[in-house]
Amino acid sequence: MDYLTAEEVRAWQPYPLAPDGVTPRKRARRRMELTGQWAPWQALGRRMAIGCVALEITQRCNLDCTYCYLSESSEALKDIPIEEVFRRVDMIFEHYGAGTGVQVTGGDPTLRKRDELLQIVRYIKSKDMRASLFTNGIKATRSLLEALCEAGLEDVAFHVDLTQRRKGYNTEAELNAVRQAYIERARGLPLSVFFNTTAYPGNFHELPALVRFFIANCDVVRLCSFQLGADTGRGVQRQRVTVSAETVLAAIQEGAQAKLNFGAASAGHSACNRYAYGIVCNGRVYDFYGDPAFVHKMLAATAHLKFDRADKRRAVATMIDFLLRNPRLLAGFASRAAKAAWSGRRDLLAAKGKVGKLSFFVHNFMDACQLDRERAEACSFMVMTPQGPMSMCVHNAKRDDYLLVPAMLKKEHKVMFFNPVTGRLQADKPDKLAVTVTRKNARGRAGKTSQTSAEHISK
Numbered sequence: 001m002d003y004l005t006a007e008e009v010r011a012w013q014p015y016p017l018a019p020d021g022v023t024p025r026k027r028a029r030r031r032m033e034l035t036g037q038w039a040p041w042q043a044l045g046r047r048m049a050i051g052c053v054a055l056e057i058t059q060r061c062n063l064d065c066t067y068c069y070l071s072e073s074s075e076a077l078k079d080i081p082i083e084e085v086f087r088r089v090d091m092i093f094e095h096y097g098a099g100t101g102v103q104v105t106g107g108d109p110t111l112r113k114r115d116e117l118l119q120i121v122r123y124i125k126s127k128d129m130r131a132s133l134f135t136n137g138i139k140a141t142r143s144l145l146e147a148l149c150e151a152g153l154e155d156v157a158f159h160v161d162l163t164q165r166r167k168g169y170n171t172e173a174e175l176n177a178v179r180q181a182y183i184e185r186a187r188g189l190p191l192s193v194f195f196n197t198t199a200y201p202g203n204f205h206e207l208p209a210l211v212r213f214f215i216a217n218c219d220v221v222r223l224c225s226f227q228l229g230a231d232t233g234r235g236v237q238r239q240r241v242t243v244s245a246e247t248v249l250a251a252i253q254e255g256a257q258a259k260l261n262f263g264a265a266s267a268g269h270s271a272c273n274r275y276a277y278g279i280v281c282n283g284r285v286y287d288f289y290g291d292p293a294f295v296h297k298m299l300a301a302t303a304h305l306k307f308d309r310a311d312k313r314r315a316v317a318t319m320i321d322f323l324l325r326n327p328r329l330l331a332g333f334a335s336r337a338a339k340a341a342w343s344g345r346r347d348l349l350a351a352k353g354k355v356g357k358l359s360f361f362v363h364n365f366m367d368a369c370q371l372d373r374e375r376a377e378a379c380s381f382m383v384m385t386p387q388g389p390m391s392m393c394v395h396n397a398k399r400d401d402y403l404l405v406p407a408m409l410k411k412e413h414k415v416m417f418f419n420p421v422t423g424r425l426q427a428d429k430p431d432k433l434a435v436t437v438t439r440k441n442a443r444g445r446a447g448k449t450s451q452t453s454a455e456h457i458s459k
């Protein structure tokens with residue numbers, strides 16, 4: 001394995017804008033080709049310019065997960081000004097264009113002022129990008145979700161699992177009460193609902209049952225995503241032991257009681273992301289990607305189509321219109337649909353024709369001390385730093401380099417600098433930013449020692 005050295009990690013820079021004439025998609029395709037990831041199942045560079053971009057609007061969180069990716073400095077930092085958040089949204093648009101998925105995240109983004117959170121979602125929507133809220137759900141009330149929907153939010157991803165150490169919950173099965181409450185909060189809203197679960201040795205044995213829970217709730221839940229706990233950030237737990245992408249894929253299929261094809265479509269590096277798509281009928285899961293060759297044909301033929309994911313009817317109409325203009329693909333599609341309907345006829349009858357869908361996703365983050373060069377170069381999950389997008393895994397290995405920096409703002413024709421340690425605007429650019437992590441603001445590993453500090457010399 002070709003791991004980045006410590007010097008290479010330090011020297012790794014955010015991506016600059018593509019040169020004129022190079023479209024975001026062309027650039028992504030070039031990255032896939034150079035890293036050996038260009039293949040018929042590759043959506044990056046074909047359908048999309050990037051998987052998604054994380055927009056961290058706060059570093060604060062009201063939980064302390066044992067595998068947290070945040071920096072030990074996080075809780076000592078003030079939220080970046082909203083003007084700086086808008087500037088980063090502009091950069092996401094300049095790099096990847098309309099339709100890009102923007103993860104509004106943190107820390108927990110609901111800790112930001114409600115009005116600011118709404119403004120941020122509205123601004124993303126105004127750029128014709130897709131806003132998703134990534135939250136532990138504690139402060140994501142029904143009223144907040146409703147207001148966010150009005151502002152243009154399209155997805156909400158709830159992170160719930162045992163690594164969060166929520167009081168009174170000792171098993172994933174017990175945590176289903178929390179998940180169920182979140183499902184009810186989102187029910188009926190025009191949102192795609194996702195659940196994120198960290199897969200680690202402490203809950204690995206419960207994953208099949210958890211998958212069954214998501215299947216039973218697929219009338220609301222659209223995607224269940226499993227992230228492998230990694231040795232990164234401030235988290236106190238670092239080991240994977242029995243948990244690998246392969247064992248998690250097996251656990252998902254055990255829970256779904258179905259063989260799912262996790263290789264028919266992907267975005268980015270195959271060692272990072274694995275994705276399967278299930279059709280659910282009468283509680284039984286059918287693999288939508290059962291015929292990979294046909295999936296690849298459709299992926300290539302529909303790469304130019306723009307689906308309005310916020311308007312399902314319009315998305316379906318786009319697909320029908322396309323198929324009607326392509327009779328061969330229509331015939332292939334119809335014969336496969338008819339075959340699937342015949343093999344699932346008993347379930348269709350029992351469910352009175354009601355069919356749901358549920359996607360399964362496995363994200364295999366890298367350990368900060370073992371960053372595979374090829375995967376970092378093929379990364380499909382960026383975080384927007386003050387200087388541009390950067391692979392999330394590389395960013396996680398040196399978060400303070402992008403947190404302990406002043407943000408330059410224009411205020412009434414004057415240039416000012418936001419100091420993230422004091423939370424104040426100042427006329428001079430600070431030379432050095434340093435935080436002291438005290439008992440009060442210590443989380444994760446910092447909580448084990450009484451005092452640590454981090455500093456950064458501004459360039």
Ligand code: SF4
Nearest residue numbers: 272365379380392393
């Ligand atoms: S490099 Fe890391 S963040 Fe990027 S896609 Fe791979 S696992 Fe995800």
